[in-house]
Amino acid sequence: MTRDTKETARRLLLGSPSAPRRSGAAAGAGLFAATGLFAFVSHAAFDAIPEAVLWLFVLLGALLATGAAYGGSGLLVSAGLVFGPVYGPVTFYTWLIATGDAAPVAFVLSFYGHGAPALWGPIAVALAGGSHALGALCRRALNGRKG
Incomplete structure (x- = not known):
């Protein structure tokens, strides 16, 4: 790899040096914790799976990933912002299945059931990549008009 190729790959993954990487990573971890806690509380209090609310967290x-990419953050920050709200509830429900009774097979876009992590994997990758690409394209298009 040449120096330019390494720098391009580094900028794609990590973003520009001035990008708010730490705040994006913290927001992704916070979304993971918030959605996992929301799934736990809703299951403990209502014995229900709030799919619609969890989908709103994913959106x-x-x-946020699109905005972070627009601000110059890299693909890893965008992935963290998407994977956090996806795998927060999936992690809780996977733990619940492992410690409890039998569970059904997960439906598409369901956070609960056997196979939910595998179902959400490609969706989260597509959302992260699409959000990052959209934010980067908007940044390029709007910065191109100014200059």
């Missing part, structure tokens, strides 16, 4: 993560 919020995708929007």
Whole structure:
């Protein structure tokens, strides 16, 4: 790899040096914790799976990933912002299945059931990549008009 190729790969993954990487990573971890805690509380209090609310968290993560990419953050920050709200509830429900009774096979876009982590993997990758690409393209298009 030449120096330019290494720098391009580094910038794609990590973003520009001035990008707020730490705040994006902290937001992704916070979304992971918030959605996992929300799934835990809703299951403990209501014995229900709040799919619609959890989907809104996933969309919020995708929007935050688009904004982070627009701000110059890299693909890893965008992935963290999308994977956090996806795998927060999936991790809780996987633990619940492992310690409890039998569970059904997960439906598409369901956080609960056998196979939910495998179902959400490609969706989260597509959301992270698409959000990052959209944010980077908007940044390029709007910065191109100014200059």
